[in-house]
Amino acid sequence: MKSVTVYSTPTCVYCKLAKDFFAKNDVAYVEHNVADDLKARAEMVEKSHQLGVPVIDIGGEIFVGFDKDALSKALGIAG
Numbered sequence: 001m002k003s004v005t006v007y008s009t010p011t012c013v014y015c016k017l018a019k020d021f022f023a024k025n026d027v028a029y030v031e032h033n034v035a036d037d038l039k040a041r042a043e044m045v046e047k048s049h050q051l052g053v054p055v056i057d058i059g060g061e062i063f064v065g066f067d068k069d070a071l072s073k074a075l076g077i078a079g
Helices: 013-024 038-048 068-075
Strands: 004-008 030-033 055-058 061-064
Touching (some): 004 013, 030 038, 038 055, 038 061, 055 068, 061 068
Parallel strands (some): 004 030
16 A cells, blocks of 8 residues: 555644544554644645645645545545
């Protein structure tokens, strides 16, 4: 399976939806709290060119926000 990294903040509703989606589908991911981790925040901005969260990196493909259909397609999950 492709590596998955989630850049999020604790208060972000869409971040929670994304993480719940990954958990429901048994997708392992690495999470970075960009509210506290300045290095991760800079990495996120470099990848996405913005400060909005969530930013999701799936094998080098960047997704901004929670788009269940796009994430399912990128991960090969039947929707």
